[in-house]
Structure formats: structure tokens, C-alpha cells
Amino acid sequence: MSQTNKAELEINVEPAPFAEAGSAADFISLMKPRVMSLVVFTALIGLVMAPASVHPVVGVSAIILIALGAGASAALNMWYDADIDAVMARTQSRPVPAGRITSEDALMFGLWMSGLSVLSMAVLINYVTAALLAFTIFFYAVVYTMFLKRRTAQNIVIGGAAGAFPPVIGWASATGSVSLEPLIFFLIIFVWTPPHFWALALIKNDDYRAAQIPMMPVMHGPVATMRQILIYSLALGVTVMLPYLFGFSGLFYALGAGILSFIFIGLASLLMLSPPARRDRFAGMLFAYSIFYLFVIFTLLPVDRLMASGV
Amino acid sequence: MANETNQEADENGWTPELLKRRRRRALIMALALAGMVGMFFLVTVVRLGENVANRAL
Numbered sequence: 145m146s147q148t149n150k151a152e153l154e155i156n157v158e159p160a161p162f163a164e165a166g167s168a169a170d171f172i173s174l175m176k177p178r179v180m181s182l183v184v185f186t187a188l189i190g191l192v193m194a195p196a197s198v199h200p201v202v203g204v205s206a207i208i209l210i211a212l213g214a215g216a217s218a219a220l221n222m223w224y225d226a227d228i229d230a231v232m233a234r235t236q237s238r239p240v241p242a243g244r245i246t247s248e249d250a251l252m253f254g255l256w257m258s259g260l261s262v263l264s265m266a267v268l269i270n271y272v273t274a275a276l277l278a279f280t281i282f283f284y285a286v287v288y289t290m291f292l293k294r295r296t297a298q299n300i301v302i303g304g305a306a307g308a309f310p311p312v313i314g315w316a317s318a319t320g321s322v323s324l325e326p327l328i329f330f331l332i333i334f335v336w337t338p339p340h341f342w343a344l345a346l347i348k349n350d351d352y353r354a355a356q357i358p359m360m361p362v363m364h365g366p367v368a369t370m371r372q373i374l375i376y377s378l379a380l381g382v383t384v385m386l387p388y389l390f391g392f393s394g395l396f397y398a399l400g401a402g403i404l405s406f407i408f409i410g411l412a413s414l415l416m417l418s419p420p421a422r423r424d425r426f427a428g429m430l431f432a433y434s435i436f437y438l439f440v441i442f443t444l445l446p447v448d449r450l451m452a453s454g455v
Numbered sequence: 456m457a458n459e460t461n462q463e464a465d466e467n468g469w470t471p472e473l474l475k476r477r478r479r480r481a482l483i484m485a486l487a488l489a490g491m492v493g494m495f496f497l498v499t500v501v502r503l504g505e506n507v508a509n510r511a512l
Contacts, residue, residue, distance in 0.1 A: 167476050168483045201501045205494050264491070268498045 166245035175215030183214040190314025206317035212261035219254035220285035232351040297363040304337030343431035377412035381405035397448035
């Protein structure tokens with residue numbers, strides 16, 4: 145399987161007879177609220193770490209618009225991926241494959257939300273932030289969803305950039321520009337994404353194979369995937385130290401990040417050494433820990449800043 | 456879905472349950488739009504305030 149085209153799958157997603165009456169909750173789930181929470185959180189950290197004071201009303205507005213943009217790209221992703229979502233147990237209850245929202249409604253919802261969030265960002269915040277948000281939506285919905293996901297085992301490595309942009313957007317909403325610090329935040333999420341996602345892909349390997357998505361475990365097997373997870377975990381351990389090495393975070397952050405990374409690498413090593421029968425369990429542990437890890441790393445950054453300022 | 460199709464539908468195929476969902480969607484959309492209007496108003500006031508405070512005297 146070199147690549148999978150939408151037409152090759154030939155999976156028919158027939159909307160239910162009353163799909164046009166999808167509930168408000170269905171439209172909210174179309175925006176992937178759990179993913180959105182991570183986007184909002186990292187964008188907020190980017191905003192509060194920026195060396196510029198932002199009026200709370202402007203800051204909250206920027207975060208709301210970033211959340212809307214993230215929701216828009218998620219809706220576009222669900223519109224395009226409805227055929228493969230219908231095959232995978234993890235995703236077949238999503239509104240479009242389950243027939244609660246029509247494909248056309250999901251597309252229109254995603255396009256309108258994209259336009260609304262980007263234009264509002266340009267009018268209310270600044271043009272740099274609007275351009276970054278537009279690029280992020282485009283990268284996730286078009287580059288990742290339409291091109292990378294079905295074509296290469298490196299799909300989530302490159303596509304991970306979309307998820308790494310929120311702290312940069314948060315920073316730009318406060319400063320109107322991009323500098324080294326937000327690029328390091330970007331790099332942390334970018335390097336974190338492959339081990340996080342491949343841990344899930346190991347557990348859901350049968351699902352991805354059935355949907356013909358060339359995820360790393362499908363294309364190269366679990367052993368090569370676990371090796372890659374370990375390599376990226378080591379790279380992540382170095383990357384999270386960059387804020388300290390570049391001098392914009394202190395020893396408190398470095399110690400916390402070091403301990404967290406040590407556990408991350410430990411779990412990746414345990415996964416690598418685990419017998420096949422217990423592989424899913426360790427992969428599940430690593431997946432859950434990776435979410436906790438990112439939340440705590442991004443919490444340590446402002447806490448360290450507060451401690452350094454003597455609060 | 457089975458319950459919805461069993462309910463009595465009007466000439467356009469809308470059952471009371473589906474109409475209820477449509478009303479709810481419309482209400483949420485109205486609230487979201489009102490929220491956007493409020494956001495535009497508040498940010499405009501804040502921006503104007505900043506410019507007034509920073510004007511050359």
C-alpha cells in the first residue's frame with residue numbers, strides 16, 4: 145500500500161433520513177472539543193508568556209477565535225475523512241459517518257467557521273495572527289487531511305505542525321509578531337506529536353489497517369514504531385530543555401521538565417521492551433502520560449516565570 | 456432515530472422531535488451571533504479606549 149485515495153476506499157457514507165436535523169451537540173462534537181481544549185490551553189500559554197500586556201477582553205477574544213479556528217479545521221477534517229471514520233471503531237460514531245450531520249452541512253459549517261474566525265481575528269486582533277490562523281487551518285484541513293494522511297507514514301510527523309501552531313498564534317495575538325520563544329513552543333509540540341500519536345496508532349493498528357491509512361505501525365510494523373517513539377522521546381527530552389538553555393525559563397522549569405521527560409523516556413523504553421501481549425497496555429499508558437506531560441510542561445512555563453518575578 | 460420516524464410528521468417530514476432540535480439549534484446560533492456582536496463591541500471599546508489614553512496631548 146503506497147497510498148490510499150478517497151476513491152479507492154469506496155466506502156459509502158449514507159446520511160440517515162433526518163441527518164439535516166443534527167443536534168447542537170452534534171455540531172459541537174464536529175469541532176473535536178477535546179482537541180480544542182489542548183489548542184486553547186497552549187494558545188493561552190503563548191499569550192501569557194508574550195512580553196506584551198494585553199487587555200483581558202482582547203486576550204479572551206483572541207483565544208475564542210483561535211478555538212473557533214481549531215473547531216473549523218476539525219469540522220473540515222471530519223467532512224473529508226467521513227469515509228475512513230466510518231470504518232474505524234474509534235471514529236464511526238462521529239456525527240458525519242453516523243449520519244447525524246450531512247457531509248454538506250459539515251463542509252459548510254467548517255468553511256463558514258474558518259472564514260468567520262480568520263476575518264474576525266484580522267479585524268479585532270491583528271493581521272499576523274489572522275494569517276497564522278488561516279495557515280494553520282489550511283495546513284490541517286488541506287495539507288494534513290487531504291494529502292499527507294492517506295499517503296505517507298510520516299503523516300503525523302509533518303501534519304503535527306498544525307497542532308504546534310496555537311502557542312505561536314497566542315504569542316502573535318499579544319505582540320503582533322513571532323520570535324524565538326514561540327518557535328521553541330512550536331518545536332516542543334511538534335516533537336511531542338509523533339510519540340503521542342504513534343502510541344495511539346499501536347493500540348488502534350487494526351482500525352488503521354482496515355481504513356487503509358498508512359500509519360507508522362501499519363507500514364513498518366510495531367517494532368519499528370516503538371523504536372521511533374523512543375527516538376522522538378529522547379529528542380523531546382532535549383527540546384523541552386530549550387527554554388532553559390535559551391534563558392527564558394529558570395531552574396524550576398528545567399527540573400520539572402527533566403523529571404517529566406525522564407518518565408516519558410522510561411515509559412517509551414518499557415514499551416520497547418514489553419512483550420507483544422502487554423504492548424497495548426504500555427502504549428495506552430504512554431498515550432495517557434503524553435497528554436499529562438504536555439499540559440504540565442506548558443503549565444511549568446508561566447509558573448516558572450511567576451516564581452522568577454517573585455510572585 | 457427509530458422513535459423519530461415513528462412520530463407523526465408534518466407534510467415536510469418534520470416530526471415534533473426534529474422541530475424541537477431545529478428550534479434548539481436556531482437558539483444556540485442566535486446566542487453565538489449575539490456573543491460575536493458583543494465581542495466586536497467590547498474589543499472596539501477597548502481599542503478606542505487605548506487610543507484615547509495614548510493620544511498626544
